[in-house]
Every structure is written in C-alpha cells, then in structure tokens.
Amino acid sequence: MTGKMEELPYALMSYNGGSKGFPQKYETIVKKHFQIIYMEEFSKNKNVYAPKIQAILVWWLQPVVDKELLDSLPNLKVIANGGAGVDHLDLKLISNYGILVSNTPGVGDDTTADMGMTLMFASARNVVEGNTASCSPDTKEIDFNWVGDDITEATLGIIGMGSIGYCIAQRAKAFRMRILYHNRNRRTQEEEAAVGAEYCSNMTDLLQRSDFVMVVVTLTPETHNLIGKEELQLMKPTATLINISRGKVIDQDALADALNKGIIKAAALDVTYPEPLPRNHPLLTAKNIILTPHFGNATHRTRRKVAEKTVQNASDILKGLPVKDIVTVP
The missing domain is CATH 3.40.50.720 (NAD(P)-binding Rossmann-like Domain)
Incomplete structure (x- = not known):
C-alpha cells in the first residue's frame, strides 16, 4: 500500500475543511489519484514539496494562484478548477508557464x-x-x-x-x-x-x-x-x-x-x-x-460530482489522456 501511494503524484490544495476549505468527506476522491499537500504544510516545507507538486486543485477560489506561487512550482502541469467559472484565474499568466487549466462545465x-x-x-x-x-x-x-x-x-x-x-x-x-x-x-x-x-x-x-x-x-x-x-x-x-x-x-x-x-x-x-x-x-x-450566499450548485450530489470531475480532469491530464474540459486562453 505504501509503495502504491508513493507512485501517486502530488496535488496542492488550499486547506482541509472549514467554511471554504476542501470538504473532508471528499478527500477519499482525491486520494485515489493524488497525494494531498495543503497550503499550510506546503508553506512550512516548500523546499521538500515544491519540486513534487504537479497539480493544483482549486476549490472555492482557493488557493490563490499568482506569480509567486507559480514561480515556486517548477513541475506544475495542471490547475484543475472545481466549478465552471474561471474568472478568478489569470489565464494569460498561467499559460505563460505552459500550464493547462481545466474546469467542470455542465456538472452543476x-x-x-x-x-x-x-x-x-x-x-x-x-x-x-x-x-x-x-x-x-x-x-x-x-x-x-x-x-x-x-x-x-x-x-x-x-x-x-x-x-x-x-x-x-x-x-x-x-x-x-x-x-x-x-x-x-x-x-x-x-x-x-x-x-x-x-x-x-x-x-x-x-x-x-x-x-x-x-x-x-x-x-x-x-x-x-x-x-x-x-x-x-x-x-x-x-x-x-x-x-x-x-x-x-x-x-x-x-x-x-x-x-x-x-x-x-x-x-x-x-x-x-x-x-x-x-x-x-x-x-x-x-x-x-x-x-443568498452563492448556493448555485450547493447540493450534496452536485458538489461531489464537481469534486470527482475536478480530480479526474487533473489526473487524466497528467496521464496524457484526452480531456474535453481544457480552458482556452481568451
């Protein structure tokens, strides 16, 4: 089991639980494909984790993807957004690093x-x-x-x-x-x-x-x-x-x-x-x-489907599989 876990790529996420963090009940979805590194742990051990991280999983606009973060992740290949809207992401900046962005249109x-x-x-x-x-x-x-x-x-x-x-x-x-x-x-x-x-x-x-x-x-x-x-x-x-x-x-x-x-x-x-x-x-x-506080897709079934699609997109991109939900730079 440990050997299998070592084979999984690393994904950076904002934080666990709380009002805007990634729900703990969905962690098993991520762990099927990735080893999770939350921002707090990453900040404390950048030298260790920065070269390993290949994906960022964005949930509820977090983590904030800026130039400083992108510069610190030399092997980042994909930013998978949980949701259809990507107006919070600087797509032109991200594309300059050769990083792909995916989203989850249609799910909600x-x-x-x-x-x-x-x-x-x-x-x-x-x-x-x-x-x-x-x-x-x-x-x-x-x-x-x-x-x-x-x-x-x-x-x-x-x-x-x-x-x-x-x-x-x-x-x-x-x-x-x-x-x-x-x-x-x-x-x-x-x-x-x-x-x-x-x-x-x-x-x-x-x-x-x-x-x-x-x-x-x-x-x-x-x-x-x-x-x-x-x-x-x-x-x-x-x-x-x-x-x-x-x-x-x-x-x-x-x-x-x-x-x-x-x-x-x-x-x-x-x-x-x-x-x-x-x-x-x-x-x-x-x-x-x-x-109302942005309840648009806030149902148990839909949020779970969003989490599954977010993770699947990131995993498929890293594996070189075709992914239809690639966001193009305007």
Whole structure:
C-alpha cells in the first residue's frame, strides 16, 4: 500500500475543511489519484514539496494562484478548477508557464438552474417575508390581502442562454411562461421551439418586456456591470431581477438605488461582489431584496460530482489522456 501511494503524484490544495476549505468527506476522491499537500504544510516545507507538486486543485477560489506561487512550482502541469467559472484565474499568466487549466462545465447546470427558479419563486411569492412574519413572536394576525406575483404565464427574460440558461428555459416552459432570451449567439430554431423561446437581438427589448429578468452570463470584461443604472431604468417598475452568474455583472450600488426608488420592484441575488458583502453595503438594507450566499450548485450530489470531475480532469491530464474540459486562453 505504501509503495502504491508513493507512485501517486502530488496535488496542492488550499486547506482541509472549514467554511471554504476542501470538504473532508471528499478527500477519499482525491486520494485515489493524488497525494494531498495543503497550503499550510506546503508553506512550512516548500523546499521538500515544491519540486513534487504537479497539480493544483482549486476549490472555492482557493488557493490563490499568482506569480509567486507559480514561480515556486517548477513541475506544475495542471490547475484543475472545481466549478465552471474561471474568472478568478489569470489565464494569460498561467499559460505563460505552459500550464493547462481545466474546469467542470455542465456538472452543476441543473442544480444552478433550480436555484434560479427558487429565487424567482421566493421573490414573487414573498416566501422570506412570509416566513419572517409567520415566525415572529410579535405577529398576532396575517394580512389576508398580502399578495405576490404570478409566475405562471409571466414573461421571463433570460440574459445568457448557455447550458444553464437553457435549463432554466426548460423549467420555465412547464409554468407556461413566455420566454425571451438574449445571447451572443442565437440558438437553433429547433432549440428555441423546444422551450418556446423568442430571441431578442437587442437586450433593451428583453428588459422592457420581461416581468422577471434572469442573468446567467459568464463574467468577462464585456459583461462587467452589464446591468447598470440605464438597464435598470429600462425594466418595468413591476419587474424582478435575478442574478445567478457573478456579482460583478451587476452595478450593485445602482441596483440598491433602483430598489429603494421603486424603479424595479424586487431583486434576488445568489451572487454579490465581494462575498459576503460588507455589513454596511446599501444592498443589505434595500427594499424587496433576497440575498443568498452563492448556493448555485450547493447540493450534496452536485458538489461531489464537481469534486470527482475536478480530480479526474487533473489526473487524466497528467496521464496524457484526452480531456474535453481544457480552458482556452481568451
């Protein structure tokens, strides 16, 4: 057994357990393919471990991969990211070292789409406020005339019709929603027909017509602050904005202002920048807002699948096997 362990390559990881560390229950997945070196141990014994490490396994944005770390790992060959988004990695810098980057697209599509729908329903039907009122020791009666918004047959505008956006459209179809979408590339007629989606080449059109706007784009320089003051003013005063992509896609100060002034009715965000927000951020006290802490793919099954895919990608790359989840430098 010891001999077999010695044959396994070394992988650097952030830390074990805690709020953002790699879950202990998934360690057995990694140990099938790698010997794990956590950052604390690495920092104490760099001379011993630095030449041995061939892979970095990134979990919840950690460890931070910068020039100093890359310079210290002469035999690093792959950085495997646990998740689809890689906006936290400097891909151009990493590519200069000849290191490959992999991610896990598709693994969390259904779970993230479920979260988008959950936020839409919770906001439309006052679930959070209703729970607070129902549980409050000060509540003597509930206002019978307290009503929410319909989901069924409402208009949903999806900004970003990639794999997750399409999963949302599939779910929305079951509620007979009118589906509009804006995307860099238009879907095929067959794909549009399957979910009853209408393409909007102009995002302005989508914003003006939608009762619910769901943002599902990848964070890039082009999508940074994609939804700002002007875009919010285009939306209906009865509309709700939902973001399950990245916090930087929305101008958060403009959103807080729009909510407080009634420019839009509500917002539900699973992502912010930073995470968590500073405790004095205006979004925390804005009207009609739901905030969740980046729960998009946070289910037991999906997180385990992400861990398995992350490790498998790194192992296959080191073995010279074909891996489809290689991230290309933009």
